[in-house]
Amino acid sequence: GNSVTQMEGPVTLSEEAFLTINCTYTATGYPSLFWYVQYPGEGLQLLLKATKADDKGSNKGFEATYRKETTSFHLEKGSVQVSDSAVYFCALSYNTDKLIFGTGTRLQVFP
C-alpha cells in the first residue's frame, strides 16, 4: 500500500544550522507530495508541496524536491531559527482529498 516514512526525531539544532529532514514514500503512480508543519498547540498548516517529479516546493526558506528515482521528498533549510521549532509531517496524495501522513519529525532549535 501507499505509505510515507520519515526520519525519527527529535532533531536538535543550534540557530543558523542547516536542516535536513528525510522523507521517503512508497506509492504506485505519481502522487503529489507535501510538507505540513505543526507549531506547538496548533493544527497543521501546509508548508510546501510538489505535484510532479523534479518539482521543487519552497516556502519560508524551506525547500523540498520531488525525486521520483529515489522516491524521496527531503525537507531542507539553510539556516534555521528558534521560531522553526515545530513538528514536520511529510504526506502524499493522489489528486484526491485524502492525505497519507508520515509519523512526524520534531525539530528543536536552540539559540
Next chain:
Amino acid sequence: NAGVTQTPKFQVLKTGQSMTLQCAQDMNHEYMSWYRQDPGMGLRLIHYSVGAGITDQGEVPNGYNVSRSTTEDFPLRLLSAAPSQTSVYFCASSGLAGGRETQYFGPGTRLLVL
C-alpha cells in the same frame, strides 16, 4: 474568515460516555475530514465527507459516527467512549478552488477518556 474551528479544546470523559466534537468551516469547502493524532503514528483518517449528505469511512472509523447536514459543519460523535480513543482530534477541510489536496486544519480537540 475564521477558517476551521473546533470545539471543545479539551475534554475529559469517562468510559462509556458519549460526546460530539464540533467542527465548522467558513470557506465553503466541499471536502471535510476528521483525523486523530497519536504519538508515533502521525495522523490517521477517521471519516471524511465530499459534500453535504455524503460521508465515508477512513482508515480508523470504528467507534465514531459522522454526519454532514450542511456544507459548513461536520461533527464527530463518540457513542460510547473507550480509553483507546484518548487522542488529539483534528478536523480539516479543502475545496476545489484552492486545490483539493491542500487541507486546512483546525486547532484540534484534546480528548482524555478515563
